[in-house]
Amino acid sequence: QVHLVESGGGLVQAGGSLRLSCAASGSIFSIKAMGWYRQAPGKQREFVATVTKDGSTSYADSVKGRFTISRDNAKNTVSLQMNSLKPEDTAVYYCWSRSWLDYWGQGTQVTVSS
Numbered sequence: 001q002v003h004l005v006e007s008g009g010g011l012v013q014a015g016g017s018l019r020l021s022c023a024a025s026g027s028i029f030s031i032k033a034m035g036w037y038r039q040a041p042g043k044q045r046e047f048v049a050t051v052t053k054d055g056s057t058s059y060a061d062s063v064k065g066r067f068t069i070s071r072d073n074a075k076n077t078v079s080l081q082m083n084s085l086k087p088e089d090t091a092v093y094y095c096w097s098r099s100w101l102d103y104w105g106q107g108t109q110v111t112v113s114s
Contacts, residue, residue, distance in 0.1 A: 002026045002103040004095045009108030012085055016112070020080040022095030022105055030099035034071055034078040038091035038110075045094065049080060063089075085112045 008020040024031060035050030035058075049059045049069040057069055068081040078095065090112050095105035 002028065002031060002097050002099060004097060004103055004105035006093065006095045006105045006108040009093060009110045011111045011113065014085060014087055014112055014114050016085050017081070017083045018085065018110060019082070020093055020095075020108060020110070022078045024076040024078075024097055027099065028076045031076075031097050032099060034095070034097045035069065036078075036080045036093055037096055038089075038093045039107075040088075040091040043091075048093070050096070051078060082110070085110075087112050087114045 003025045004022055006020060006022045008018060010018060012018050033050050033052045036048040037045050038048050039045040047060050048063055049067055051057045051069045051071045066084045071078045089110060091110060092107040093110050094107045097103045
């Protein structure tokens with residue numbers, strides 16, 4: 001079992017920045033990858049960015065060049081630095097991890113005002 005807790009969401013104006021963090025606990029030795037997904041009102045949850053245990057990253061086209069994912073294996077955390085935020089980035093952001101199963105955090109709200 002892996003428990004994920006997000007922090008760092010909030011309200012920001014368009015063009016601003018936010019940093020999300022996610023702390024993992026439990027069976028952390030089994031984690032192979034961590035990342036972030038988001039869900040806007042009325043839409044399906046979508047992929048944002050992931051990072052594997054060896055540091056390989058992947059990004060959705062919509063956030064490439066604006067968002068940066070990083071992982072600290074020693075602290076069992078994953079962070080998402082979000083720059084040049086747009087109103088369409090408004091969503092609940094969920095931390096995700098994959099071991100033998102997929103685990104999800106409870107989500108943190110990010111609101112970008114125009």
